[in-house]
Amino acid sequence: MTDINAQFVQAQEDAKQLPERPGNLTLLRLYALFKQGTEGDVHGDKPGFTDIVGKYKYDAWAALKGTAQDAAKQQYVELIEGLKSGTAA
Secondary structure, eight states: OOHHHHHHHHHHHHHTTOSSOOOHHHHHHHHHHHHHHHHOSOOSOOOOTTOHHHHHHHHHHHTTTTOOHHHHHHHHHHHHHHHHHTOOO
16 A cells, blocks of 8 residues: 555544534535545536535536546645644635
8 A cells, every 4th residue: 555545544534533523615625535536537427406415526526627546635635634733624
């Protein structure tokens, strides 16, 4: 396992132990970075207007199109670290 993969796995565990729940925009960012880091570019059909949450998730993930998986994992790790230390919103 590469160093970034180990950090990514640790960050996923750390995310479950955050002192407080992040805001919705931060949660969307975490979701998108996780999906980009694990699956690559967005795929599948965009959810319809009746699935508001699914639509926002899809859009957040689609915004990262072209981002390398390791880069997305690194950003995820950095965001979790910021949330743990209280420097990220």
